[in-house]
Amino acid sequence: MRFNFWLITNILGLLLVINGVFMLLCLPFSIYYREDIWHLATAGAISIVAGGLTWLGTRNEQNKELKKKDGYLIVTLGWLCMSCFGSLPYILSGTIPDFTNAFFETISGYTTTGASVLTDIESAPKGILFWRSLTQWIGGMGIIVLAVAILPILGIGGMQLFVAEAPGISPDKMKPRIKEVAKRLWFIYLGLTLIETVLLMFGGMTFYDAINHALTTMATGGFSTKNASVAYYDSAYIQYVIIIFMFLAGTNFTITYFGLKGKFKKVWANEEFRNYLIIVLLLSISISFFVFSSTWEGFEKSFRDSLFQVVSIITTTGFVTADYTKWAPFLTIVFFLLMFLGASTGSTAGGIKVVRHTLLFKNSFLEMRRQLHPSAVIPVRLNGAAVSRSITYNVLAFVMIYMLVYAIGVFLLSFTGVEFDTALGAVATSLGNIGPGLGEVGPVDNFNSITPFGKWILSFLMLLGRLELFTVLMLFNMNFWQKY
Amino acid sequence: MRFNFWLITNILGLLLVINGVFMLLCLPFSIYYREDIWHLATAGAISIVAGGLTWLGTRNEQNKELKKKDGYLIVTLGWLCMSCFGSLPYILSGTIPDFTNAFFETISGYTTTGASVLTDIESAPKGILFWRSLTQWIGGMGIIVLAVAILPILGIGGMQLFVAEAPGISPDKMKPRIKEVAKRLWFIYLGLTLIETVLLMFGGMTFYDAINHALTTMATGGFSTKNASVAYYDSAYIQYVIIIFMFLAGTNFTITYFGLKGKFKKVWANEEFRNYLIIVLLLSISISFFVFSSTWEGFEKSFRDSLFQVVSIITTTGFVTADYTKWAPFLTIVFFLLMFLGASTGSTAGGIKVVRHTLLFKNSFLEMRRQLHPSAVIPVRLNGAAVSRSITYNVLAFVMIYMLVYAIGVFLLSFTGVEFDTALGAVATSLGNIGPGLGEVGPVDNFNSITPFGKWILSFLMLLGRLELFTVLMLFNMNFWQKY
Numbered sequence: 008m009r010f011n012f013w014l015i016t017n018i019l020g021l022l023l024v025i026n027g028v029f030m031l032l033c034l035p036f037s038i039y040y041r042e043d044i045w046h047l048a049t050a051g052a053i054s055i056v057a058g059g060l061t062w063l064g065t066r067n068e069q070n071k072e073l074k075k076k077d078g079y080l081i082v083t084l085g086w087l088c089m090s091c092f093g094s095l096p097y098i099l100s101g102t103i104p105d106f107t108n109a110f111f112e113t114i115s116g117y118t119t120t121g122a123s124v125l126t127d128i129e130s131a132p133k134g135i136l137f138w139r140s141l142t143q144w145i146g147g148m149g150i151i152v153l154a155v156a157i158l159p160i161l162g163i164g165g166m167q168l169f170v171a172e173a174p175g176i177s178p179d180k181m182k183p184r185i186k187e188v189a190k191r192l193w194f195i196y197l198g199l200t201l202i203e204t205v206l207l208m209f210g211g212m213t214f215y216d217a218i219n220h221a222l223t224t225m226a227t228g229g230f231s232t233k234n235a236s237v238a239y240y241d242s243a244y245i246q247y248v249i250i251i252f253m254f255l256a257g258t259n260f261t262i263t264y265f266g267l268k269g270k271f272k273k274v275w276a277n278e279e280f281r282n283y284l285i286i287v288l289l290l291s292i293s294i295s296f297f298v299f300s301s302t303w304e305g306f307e308k309s310f311r312d313s314l315f316q317v318v319s320i321i322t323t324t325g326f327v328t329a330d331y332t333k334w335a336p337f338l339t340i341v342f343f344l345l346m347f348l349g350a351s352t353g354s355t356a357g358g359i360k361v362v363r364h365t366l367l368f369k370n371s372f373l374e375m376r377r378q379l380h381p382s383a384v385i386p387v388r389l390n391g392a393a394v395s396r397s398i399t400y401n402v403l404a405f406v407m408i409y410m411l412v413y414a415i416g417v418f419l420l421s422f423t424g425v426e427f428d429t430a431l432g433a434v435a436t437s438l439g440n441i442g443p444g445l446g447e448v449g450p451v452d453n454f455n456s457i458t459p460f461g462k463w464i465l466s467f468l469m470l471l472g473r474l475e476l477f478t479v480l481m482l483f484n485m486n487f488w489q490k491y
Numbered sequence: 492m493r494f495n496f497w498l499i500t501n502i503l504g505l506l507l508v509i510n511g512v513f514m515l516l517c518l519p520f521s522i523y524y525r526e527d528i529w530h531l532a533t534a535g536a537i538s539i540v541a542g543g544l545t546w547l548g549t550r551n552e553q554n555k556e557l558k559k560k561d562g563y564l565i566v567t568l569g570w571l572c573m574s575c576f577g578s579l580p581y582i583l584s585g586t587i588p589d590f591t592n593a594f595f596e597t598i599s600g601y602t603t604t605g606a607s608v609l610t611d612i613e614s615a616p617k618g619i620l621f622w623r624s625l626t627q628w629i630g631g632m633g634i635i636v637l638a639v640a641i642l643p644i645l646g647i648g649g650m651q652l653f654v655a656e657a658p659g660i661s662p663d664k665m666k667p668r669i670k671e672v673a674k675r676l677w678f679i680y681l682g683l684t685l686i687e688t689v690l691l692m693f694g695g696m697t698f699y700d701a702i703n704h705a706l707t708t709m710a711t712g713g714f715s716t717k718n719a720s721v722a723y724y725d726s727a728y729i730q731y732v733i734i735i736f737m738f739l740a741g742t743n744f745t746i747t748y749f750g751l752k753g754k755f756k757k758v759w760a761n762e763e764f765r766n767y768l769i770i771v772l773l774l775s776i777s778i779s780f781f782v783f784s785s786t787w788e789g790f791e792k793s794f795r796d797s798l799f800q801v802v803s804i805i806t807t808t809g810f811v812t813a814d815y816t817k818w819a820p821f822l823t824i825v826f827f828l829l830m831f832l833g834a835s836t837g838s839t840a841g842g843i844k845v846v847r848h849t850l851l852f853k854n855s856f857l858e859m860r861r862q863l864h865p866s867a868v869i870p871v872r873l874n875g876a877a878v879s880r881s882i883t884y885n886v887l888a889f890v891m892i893y894m895l896v897y898a899i900g901v902f903l904l905s906f907t908g909v910e911f912d913t914a915l916g917a918v919a920t921s922l923g924n925i926g927p928g929l930g931e932v933g934p935v936d937n938f939n940s941i942t943p944f945g946k947w948i949l950s951f952l953m954l955l956g957r958l959e960l961f962t963v964l965m966l967f968n969m970n971f972w973q974k975y
């Protein structure tokens with residue numbers, strides 16, 4: 008047999024069971040806020056029963072070994088399966104009765120995008136909103152496994168390069184590595200979420216709001232429980248706490264691990280982290296001068312607004328404390344360009360990511376030197392080591408496909424009749440898993456006005472972007488399905 | 492000595508003399524239309540004297556041989572020198588008294604971009620307008636030499652791949668090849684210009700208007716003698732003639748040469764030509780349905796308008812018979828995306844070009860196959876032959892730098908306070924040497940409203956795009972200036 012279909016089915020079953028258990032975790036909030044509990048209970052029960060039966064029926068397969076090709080299928084099908092079952096709470100509760108909208112909201116959650124169709128978030132049941140935040144946090148957990156353990160083995164977009172430790176295991180057997188690496192990083196992920204919850208409560212947030220925002224910060228998701236997003240909290244303390252945790256969520260978790268162990272030399276030696284930090288600081292400071300000179304609201308406020316929005320877009324979180332499309336035309340353009348940056352690999356951030364930009368930038372300079380000396384071999388160096396030509400090649404191809412998918416996405420979305428800036432912004436924000444866009448889908452708007460056709464396109468783009476393109480596109484490649 | 496500075500100076504002197512002679516060629520029109528002739532005569536005299544003295548003073552250097560590095564300098568300095576002296580007629584005649592504006596109009600001519608600062612073209616002296624058209628035609632001649640003879644030797648952006656014949660000469664000696672290839676293709680260029688002039692006169696154009704439009708069509712320049720561009724001529728015949736010649740101007744001149752010799756099999760075997768033709772036809776037909784259903788002006792008119800605009804943008808000519816930004820929001824987006832296409836290499840068209848897109852598209856698919864079989868060597872094939880990895884690499888780097896320069900250009904232009912669509916359109920149209928953009932610089936507008944700072948940025952982008960990026964960027968690379 009070419010694929011381990013039954014083993015894949017087994018794993019998908021397990022994922023659904025976990026998904027169902029997470030749904031039941033929302034019940035305490037429903038009970039506390041005296042809301043109907045049967046919607047979430049039913050959705051959870053359906054997930055657990057459907058997943059459990061699938062899992063039991065295929066449990067004989069568990070001892071088989073996953074192959075490389077199975078990896079592509081599990082990842083894509085996993086995210087799709089979760090998104091289908093994950094939309095049940097919205098549909099059953101009537102919060103989002105329409106399947107297209109409910110699926111959009113759910114996949115926007117699991118892909119940690121944070122684009123929403125809800126026009127009045129605060130009127131939705133608290134239990135459902137907690138589920139909404141939880142989908143992002145679950146998505147973030149998945150991304151950590153994906154980025155640190157699966158993608159490097161699949162050889163996608165040069166991801167093998169960005170894992171800070173030596174792989175040391177055969178690329179055809181991924182199971183042992185997943186468990187070992189994931190455990191350590193999930194612990195950091197969970198720990199930071201809890202610390203942020205506590206710190207936000209110190210700032211006066213209720214436990215409910217604090218945990219919701221902490222869950223979606225660490226996932227770089229950006230779903231909020233307030234219509235005005237973080238702008239609702241007119242507190243410098245709360246906003247700075249969220250800025251710090253957005254920044255951490257956009258940092259490679261392996262780097263954070265080294266930081267926690269006090270190995271600061273190792274942290275600073277990482278080129279991606281250094282560039283990420285420098286970009287954030289440089290941009291925030293420059294932009295704050297422009298914001299200050301156009302709003303005159305005090306320099307601290309201008310700096311904070313600027314820093315918050317820059318960190319929010321670069322880390323692809325998408326929280327909002329100010330509408331950057333209202334500041335000045337040129338800042339709209341700056342934020343549009345920032346949507347193509349992305350934060351660090353090995354974090355929960357989406358987008359192209361800083362290390363790829365670093366590699367391409369360096370390679371562009373070297374390409375000129377190569378033209379002067381056509382026979383010389385001139386490799387790109389990263390973190391002090393030469394990067395193999397095939398990895399550089401792969402990163403170039405990745406960014407090329409990213410831009411190609413972007414152009415096709417804009418082309419398709421434009422058929423729905425949206426304006427120029429809306430189309431360019433909506434596709435950039437979906438593909439980069441950011442959340443807010445431009446025009447009709449700007450920072451203070453939502454995606455409700457997009458047609459169903461447009462929502463399906465954007466949903467697909469979120470999945471594509473989140474799974475680093477190749478994982479999904481591979482399934483559309485004839486070679487993938489060939490016997491060999 | 493590292494560079495043959497004096498030989499370079501000698502060639503620049505010769506270019507200025509030729510430039511001056513071309514200026515004097517405008518005099519018959521000035522005389523015929525009873526305009527002041529001294530502006531053009533003075534400008535021509537200055538060019539000839541300055542160039543002549545430089546040439547005479549360095550003529551001992553002529554026997555030396557040009558090296559690869561000299562090529563980069565000659566090309567960039569040549570275009571800049573011509574643009575400085577070429578702006579004299581505008582300044583002396585007072586048609587464009589300001590140096591920034593005059594330089595912008597001139598470099599827009601020599602780079603065959605066609606972006607204009609003139610608000611009332613028809614009020615300018617006929618002699619000066621002929622000079623304006625001539626700058627584009629001269630630029631086109633330069634581009635033919637550049638694309639077919641110089642860039643392949645410099646190894647830029649995979650250009651060595653797209654020359655239809657075998658090079659057969661050492662890359663360090665370019666002189667013999669330039670002369671032989673350039674002569675043959677210039678003959679086609681000149682011939683097509685004359686044929687188009689005659690055909691346009693059959694359609695009722697005056698000799699003056701016909702030759703002006705023929706000059707700027709074959710250069711894919713797009714300067715017109717009418718404020719309304721080709722829309723002024725409400726004649727299906729004239730518009731179809733211009734469509735055909737724009738298409739020819741966007742075709743590799745070597746392919747046209749084979750076509751004229753009746754070798755149609757060889758023409759059809761060329762993948763770039765095939766894709767170029769298919770893209771033009773497919774897009775024009777699809778778009779004509781949308782134009783028809785929104786304007787209801789008759790299907791022939793809709794098809795013609797659609798075909799004209801598609802061919803005009805893809806070939807980077809920039810003539811206008813209808814405002815595509817007024818048709819439907821989604822067509823604005825389509826034409827914006829088309830600005831990144833470009834026509835064929837070895838033609839006078841600017842932009843990224845079809846063959847690079849073809850290569851990247853194929854490579855993207857293959858990259859997925861490479862991920863499945865990491866140890867296999869899977870090259871891209873073009874025109875039936877495998878493309879070397881270093882050429883594919885170079886093309887990838889080219890497109891990457893193109894997008895990077897685009898982003899930086901948009902970022903810089905946004906500081907001048909222009910709107911989102913204006914910034915994105917102006918930079919795309921300048922870098923791609925097209926002419927019309929979006930928003931304030933749309934098809935029926937001009938570049939007069941851009942600030943001086945913005946005009947210098949756009950001028951630089953035109954030069955960058957026209958000289959295939961690397962030629963100019965190389966000069967900013969420290970390695971270039973190092974002894975070796």
Ligand SMILES: [K+]
Pocket residue numbers: 119120121227228229323324325440441442
């Ligand atoms: K997000």
Ligand SMILES: [K+]
Pocket residue numbers: 603604605711712713807808809924925926
């Ligand atoms: K043009």
